[in-house]
Amino acid sequence: QVQLAESGGGSVPAGGSLRLSCKVSGDIFERNCIGWYHQAPGQEREGVANILTGWGAGNTYYADSVKGRFTISQDIAKHTVHLRMNSLKPEDTGMYYCAARSRGWAGTCGASWFAAQEYEYNYWGQGTQVNVSA
Numbered sequence: 001q002v003q004l005a006e007s008g009g010g011s012v013p014a015g016g017s018l019r020l021s022c023k024v025s026g027d028i029f030e031r032n033c034i035g036w037y038h039q040a041p042g043q044e045r046e047g048v049a050n051i052l053t054g055w056g057a058g059n060t061y062y063a064d065s066v067k068g069r070f071t072i073s074q075d076i077a078k079h080t081v082h083l084r085m086n087s088l089k090p091e092d093t094g095m096y097y098c099a100a101r102s103r104g105w106a107g108t109c110g111a112s113w114f115a116a117q118e119y120e121y122n123y124w125g126q127g128t129q130v131n132v133s134a
Contacts, residue, residue, distance in 0.1 A: 002026030002123050004098050009128030012088055020083040020128055022098030028123070029079040030054040032100060033109035036072065036083050039127075040094040047114030048096070051081060052106060061110040066092075088132045095127040 008020040022034065035050030049072040052059040060072050071084040081098060099121040105113065 002028050002100075004100060004123050004125035006096065006098055006125040006128040009096065009130045011131040011133065013133050014088060014090055016088050016132070017084070017086045018088065018130060020085065020096055020098075020130075022081045022083075022125060024079045024081070024100070028100055028103065029076075031057065031106055032103050033106045033113050034074075034081045034098060034100050035113060036081075037097045037099055038092070038094050039097065040091070043094070045097065045118065049083060050109055050113050052109040053081065059109060061113070063114075085130070088130075090132050090134045093130060093132050095129055097127045098125045099123065 003025040005023045006020060008018060010018055012018060031054040033050055034053050036048045037045040038048045039045040047063055048066055049062045049070055051072045051074055053074050055076060062070060069087045073082045100123040102122050
């Protein structure tokens with residue numbers, strides 16, 4: 001059974017750092033695209049970063065709003081994707097979800113992977129809350 005489980009959220013002051021983790025259970029990690037979405041209060045979900053997972057992969061993509069501040073990475077042995085968030089801003093507040101589609105969509109990993117509608121993602125985690133105070 002495939003499951004995505006996020007952890008690592010919390011409350012920090014502006015300028016602080018957090019590291020989110022997305023543990024992937026089930027046979028979808030290798031050669032797939034795993035991404036992070038941010039949902040601010042009252043807003044729609046927006047793509048933040050994604051990574052092509054597995055050995056010899058690791059290609060990454062970042063939304064303009066987080067470039068230079070966030071880093072997405074993978075721990076292949078643990079089937080986990082991390083999102084290191086530095087220089088956090090109040091506008092980074094909200095729920096963070098990791099998501100995945102079936103492997104057939106791995107070739108779109110990058111900006112176009114985030115063009116899918118929410119219902120087109122096969123798997124979502126339950127989310128983890130991030131609060132950044134001014």
